[in-house]
Amino acid sequence: MKVEYRIYMGIGIFVLLVTTVYFFWAKEYGGVTMLFGTAGLGIMPALYFGWWRKRMDPRPEDSETATLAESKGAIGAFPSNTIWPFVLGMGAFLSGLSLVFGEWTLVIGGALLIFAAASVTLESRRGGVI
Amino acid sequence: MSNFKSVRERRVGRKGLLLAFFAVVLSSCSSTFGGYRGATTQGQSEASLYQGFMITGIVVAGVTFLGLFYVLVRYRRRKGTNRIPSQRHSNLPVEVIYTVIPVLIVIGLFVFTVRSENKITQVSSNPNVSVDITAFQWGWRFTYSNGVSIVSQGANYPQLVLPANETTKVTLVSQDVVHGFYVPAFNFSRYALPGVTNYFDLTPTSTGTYVGRCSALCGLYHGEMLFSVRVVTPSQFQSWLTQQKAA
C-alpha cells in the first residue's frame, strides 16, 4: 500500500503547490477552486490508503519475494453472468432521455433503475464467497 | 576491402545528411516557415518568436528522428539471426541528460515567449487612434472615437481602416456569442467575449489591404463572418475619417 499511498499523496501535494502559486499569482478564484478540489482528489484517497497501510497485514503483492502459495484464501467473489447491469444501463439511458423527451421515459427508466438496482443487490447477497 | 568501402560510404552519407540538415536550418533563418511576416510591430514580434521556436523545433525533431532512424537501421533484426541483445535497462547519466536538456530548452523558450508576449499584449495609454469593435452574429461594427461607424450589411464585408505607423487601441466586445477577431496577416487574434471587454494595440507598419475573419465558431454563418483591414498613411486616414464623418 505504500506506493499506492505515495503516488496519490504526491499528486495531491503537487497540485496543492500549483494551487498556492496560482492563488497568489493569478488571483482568479474559479481556477483556485477547481485546483483546490483536485488537490483534494489526490489527498483524500491518499489518506485512505495511508490509513489502511498501517492497519493491514503485509500483502504478498507488495513483497518482492512472495510466492504464489502465499496468497491464501479467496481472491474475491466474482459474479457469473447477470442481466442486471444491462437493465440498469437501460434504466439510466431512459432516465437520461427524459431530460430530452419529457417525463414519460423517466417513469419507465426510473422503474427499471430501481428494479435492477434491487435485483443486483439481492443477487450479490444470495451469492457470496465460496 | 568491401567492408572498408561500406564504412566510408556510411560516413559520407552521414556527412551529407548533416550538411543538408544545417543547410535547411540556415536557409530557413530568413524564412518565415509558412507564417506571415507580420504587418504590425506586434505581428513581427510574433513572427520572430515563431522563427525561433521553429528552428528549435527543427533541431529537436531532427536530432530525435536521426536517433530513431539510426536505431531502426542499425539494430534491425537481420534475416536468419536469433540473438538476445544486452538486457541493460537503465543508465542514469543518459536519463539525466535527456531530462535536463529539454528542461533547459524549455526555460530558454519561456524567456523569449514572455518578452514577446509582453510586447504584443501591451496596451498604450495614449494611442493615436481608438476603435471600438463589436462582433455579432454574423458581422462586425467598427466605431471610431469621433462617432464614425462601419458595419456589416448583408453580404458586404465591412472594412476597418487603420493608419500606418501609428498605434490604434482596439476595444473589443461581443454582442451575443463568442467570436474571434482574427487578422492572419497581423499574426494576431483575440476573442470577442460577451460580458468581457478586451483591449489590444495594433501598430501596422505597411499599407495594404488584409483579410480578417471570425476565428471562433459562432453559429451557422461563422464561415462567412469576414471583414477587411485597409492600412493607409496617417494623412489619408485623417481625410478618410473626416469624409466619413461628413457622410
Next chain:
Amino acid sequence: MTIAEERNDLSNEEGGHEHEHGGPRGIYLWLTSTDHKVIGKSYMYTALIFMLIAGAMAMLIRAQLTGPNNHIVSQQTYNELFTIHGSMMLYLFAGPFAFGGFANYILPLQIGAPDMAFPRLNALSYWLFVTGGITMLSGFFTSGGAAAFGWVSYAPLSSYSNAPGAGPDLWIVAIALTGFSGIFTAVNLITTAFYLRAPGLTMFRLPIFTWNMIVTGMLILIAFPILTAAMIMLYADRHFGAHFFTVSGGGSPVMWQNLFWFFGHPEVYILALPYFGIVSEVIPVFSRKPIFGYKGLVFATLAIAGLSTGVWAHHMFTTGTVLLPFFSALSLLIAVPTGVKVFTWIATMWGGDIEFKTPMLFVIGFLFTFVMGGVTGVMLAAPPIDFAVHDTYFVVAHFHQVLAGTAVFGGFSGFFYWYPKLTGRMYRESLGKLQFWMAFVGFSLTFFPQYLIGLRGMPRRVPVYLVSDHVTFLNQLSTVGAFLTGASFIVWLINMWISWKKPVAAGDNPWDGHTLEWATSSPPPHHNFVSLPPIRSARPLWDANHPEHADYKNQGHGSVPREREEQK
C-alpha cells in the same frame, strides 16, 4: 488460492450456474457477461464502430473542403458533422477504446488477476457507454439536427436560444452517460491494479501499460466529474432558467471555458497515456529488451498527470482573461516528461534486435507523428504564436497529430499486438503492413498541408474559404490523404474478415512476450490463469522463458525455482 464465484439462484430464469463451456453465447453473452474479456472486447469493437462512423463524417468534411465554395453539405450539416465527429472521436472512440477496451481486457491479465475488481460495475459502464453513443448519434434524427456548436460547446452558443431543439440536449445526455461510464471504469481499473495483483507483483514491477492505466484512471477521476458538473450546469441554463453562463443573469460564459478545459486538458492525457502504455509494451517486446529507465518512465507519467491539471487555460490564451505566463510555463514544462518518454522509447530500441512486425510499424508511425505534433504543441504553448494561429488549421493539424495519431497508430499497434491473445488467431501480416503504410502516408498527407493552411489563416470549423487564401490545392491534398487513410481501414476490415474465415492459430505467446498476459492460453480461459510463472521482476514471462537472461539476475533477488508454480 481460489476464485470464488457467486452462485446464481438455480431456480431463476437466467439458467443458473455456468462455466466457460455451456455458458451463454452470442447476443445473450454480450448482454449478460461480467467477464472482463467479453466486456473488453465488446468495448473495443463498439468503439471501433464509432470510429468508423466518425471517420465517415470526416470524409464528408474533407469532401466539402476540396473547393472554396462547395455545396456538398449545407452549412448547418457541416457544423453538425464536425461537432459529432469530434465528440465521437474523443468521448466514444479514443478514450473508451483504450480504457474500456484495451485496459479492461489486458490490465487484469497483466497483473495475474482473474477479473476486474467490480465485474458488474464494469458491465454497467459498458452499457452506459453504448447508450451514450446511441444518444449522441440519435441527434441526427431529430427535426433540428444534431448539436452544432463544436465538441467544446462554448457558452453561450450552446444556450437554448442559440441552439434550440433536442439535438443539443441529446448531446448533453450522451456526454453525461459516457462520463459516468468513464468514472466507473476508472474506479474499476485503479481498484483492480491496487488490490488484485499476483503475489510478488509489486507496484514497481507492474507493466508500464498497467502503470499508465492507473494514472489514466486517476486523471479520469479528476477530470470527468467536472465535465459532468458542467453538463448539469449547461442543462440547467438551457431548461431551468439558471444563469451559470449567461451574462444577462450575472453568469460568465468564460467560466464555461474554464470548466470545460479543466476537464479538457487532463482529457487529452486520458486519451494519450493508455496509448503511450501500449507503445511501452510493444517496443520492448519487438526489440527483445526491457524498457529503458522504467522508473523514469513511471515518474514521467505521474509528472504528466500532475502538470496536466495546471495547463487548462492554454486553450484560452486568446480570451484575454487568463494569466499568460503561468499557463505558458506549465504548458512548456509538460513537454519535458513527454519528451523523456520519447527518448526512453528510442533508448529501449537502442542496441536491441528490432523486428518490424505490424505492431512495431504502427509504433514507428506513432513516434513520427507524435514528435511532429509535440513540436507544434510546444509552439502553441507560447501565447504569441497561439494568437497567430489559434482556432486555425494549424491547431487542427497539431491535435490530430497528437491525438488521432496516438489513438490510431498507438491503438492499432495494440490491436495487432494483442489480437492473437484476444482471438487465438493470427492476422495477416502483409495486410497489416499494407494498412500501416496506407494509414501512415495518408495521415501525413492529410495533416502536413493543414499546418500550412492554418499558417495562411484559414480558421477551423468553416465550410467555405476564399480563393485568395491560396489554400485550395493544400486542402485538396489533405482530402486525398484523408481518403487514403479511410481506405486503410477497409484493408483492416478485409484482414479481420480473412482471419475470421480462415483462422490461423496464433499460439499462446507468438511474440515472445514479457508480461503475464502471454502466460495464459489464447484466448484466456474463464478467470484467466491456470498457472502463473514466479514473479521476480517486471518481466516474469521473459524470465521464465529466458532464465539465462532473466531480469532478476541483475537485480539481486537470488535464485528462483525454474518450474512454474501451479495455482491451487
